[in-house]
Every structure is written in structure tokens, then in C-alpha cells.
Amino acid sequence: MKVAVLGCGAIGAVVAHALADGEVSGAELVGVVHADATDPPGLPVLDFGSAVDRADLVVECAGQAALAEFGSRVLAAGKDLLVVSAGALADDAIFGRLTGYDAGRVYLSTGAIGGLDLLAAAARAGGLSSVRLTTTKLAGNLVQPWMDQEQIKLLRKTTEPIELLRGPARKVTAAFPKSANVAASVALAVGDWDLVDAAVVADPDAELTSHVLTAEGTAGSYRFEIRNHPSARTPTTSGIVPHAVLRAIRSMTGRAVLPL
Ligand SMILES: NC(=O)c1ccc[n+]([C@@H]2O[C@H](COP(=O)([O-])OP(=O)(O)OC[C@H]3O[C@@H](n4cnc5c(N)ncnc54)[C@H](O)[C@@H]3O)[C@@H](O)[C@H]2O)c1
Known part of the structure; x- marks a missing residue:
């Protein structure tokens, strides 16, 4: 599974490095798309269009505004989207746009919680x-x-x-x-x-x-x-969240026996 990561902050950087280091069998990082002033060290950087072209799955780790702006372009290209900024889906118009595609599927990360x-x-x-x-x-x-x-x-x-x-x-x-x-x-x-x-x-x-x-x-x-525990980099985020994302990707590869 080829994976692109949208947003390379507290969540995206951990996810991207883990994928780049081969920590998820069956998943491979194609690159990260970011909006920071400098490129994240040690990771391949792509523009959004190339990331969607090359990936089977785009992982949104960039915030509600980015999900609202870019999510439907992933799905329209027939690619899957794993969402962490679930709050964007509270807007019915955005929800409608992101759930109206037959080809690309939307998955919701469990993020910071269980149950x-x-x-x-x-x-x-x-x-x-x-x-x-x-x-x-x-x-x-x-x-x-x-x-x-x-x-x-x-x-x-x-x-x-x-x-x-x-x-x-x-x-x-x-x-x-x-x-x-x-x-x-x-x-x-x-x-x-x-x-x-x-x-x-x-x-x-x-x-x-x-x-x-x-x-x-x-x-x-x-x-x-x-x-x-909050993430040291972005304290509004919990440190567990990127690991919830990686668990979801592990499930999606079909190579691990995990609760669904
Ligand atoms: N579901 C959950 O339980 C849960 C928990 C924590 C955070 N979140 C969501 O995850 C988001 C990311 O969290 P974080 O801690 O990694 O934030 P962060 O601020 O550390 O990183 C976000 C990164 O996304 C980048 N970005 C913003 N807009 C972009 C765009 N249009 N294109 C590319 N990159 C863009 C920023 O430059 C930044 O590097 C939060 O905004 C929040 O909405 C969800």
C-alpha cells in the first residue's frame, strides 16, 4: 500500500517516519505534503497533486481546514483517505462532499480515544x-x-x-x-x-x-x-494519535491480525 501523508506536524511526522522506516509491513511512504516554511528533514516531500497520483491512501494529519479543502480531491481521484481531523465532518456540506464517491473510501482514525x-x-x-x-x-x-x-x-x-x-x-x-x-x-x-x-x-x-x-x-x-500524555511538539494533540493512525494503516494492509 503506497501512502502519502498530508501535514507533517506532531501526528504526520511520526506517521511518515514510521512508514519510511518500514515499521508497517505492506505499507510504503511515497511522500509528505506540508505547508511549513522548511521541509521536514529526512522525508520525501511531494506537492499535493503528485502525492495523490502516487498514493493508494492519503492520510490527513493537517487540520480541519486542510481536510475541507483537499479531502474531496483525494476521493475524486479514486484514492482512499484516512482522516484524523474528524471535526470537519460536522459540517454537513463537507460531510456530503467526502462521502459522495464510489471509488475512494473515507476512513476515520480512532485518534485519541478508544471505545x-x-x-x-x-x-x-x-x-x-x-x-x-x-x-x-x-x-x-x-x-x-x-x-x-x-x-x-x-x-x-x-x-x-x-x-x-x-x-x-x-x-x-x-x-x-x-x-x-x-x-x-x-x-x-x-x-x-x-x-x-x-x-x-x-x-x-x-x-x-x-x-x-x-x-x-x-x-x-x-x-x-x-x-x-500530550504531544511535546503540539500539546493540543495527544502523543498516542499517530500510533492510532499507524494501527489503522496496519489493519488496512491486511497483513496483521488486529481488532476491527
Ligand atoms: N481525531 C483525534 O483524536 C485528533 C487528535 C488530535 C488532533 N487531531 C487533528 O489532527 C490535526 C493535526 O494535528 P497535529 O498535532 O499534527 O498538528 P500540527 O499543528 O502539529 O501539524 C499540522 C501540520 O499540517 C500542516 N498543514 C496545515 N495545512 C496544510 C495543508 N493545507 N497542506 C499541507 N500541510 C498542511 C501544518 O503546516 C503542520 O505542519 C489537528 O489540527 C486536529 O484537527 C485529531
């Missing part, structure tokens, strides 16, 4: 009556362009956790595009944007990023608590 497989099954086994997600991150990493100076100051000075936003997954993922992709992943897994009640909490002492996910339904009652 999506079970919740997806439970949602189809008689339905879920409630799904609740609380994401807690280090306060200073949650500053957003839409916040006013007072709110930014509060985030930087707070000595206690503050719930910044609670609401439907679509609203929360749009408000925190780098930090609340998980809310979108959960909504996509259960197939219902309105059912998922999501929150983002800013904690001045949160050394680990946590996601507490609970759900109730006909099939059972579920609670997952995930606590990830």
Missing part, C-alpha cells in the same frame, strides 16, 4: 438513549481566536478547572477545532450529532489530557476514561 467500536455497535443494537463526553485539557492550551481578552486572561490565571463549553458535539468541535475532534469522532461512531452532549474543561493542573465518555442504551451501559 468507538463498542459504541458504534451499541448504537445499532437497539439504540443509545444518552452519550456524554467530557474532555479536560491544560487550560493554557485551550485559548481560541474567538475568545475575548478577559476569557484568555482567566484561562491563563485560573487556579481551578473551568467548564468552557457544554453542548451538542457539532457546536463543541467547531469551537475547539484542534482540541475537540474527539466529540466529532463519538458523534460519527454513534451516528447522531444531537445525541452526544460534549464539554471542554480547562484545568490548570492537567498534566494529562482526559476524555470521560459515558453512554446508556438497550445493549448496555458504558464508561470509558482515557488519559493521554
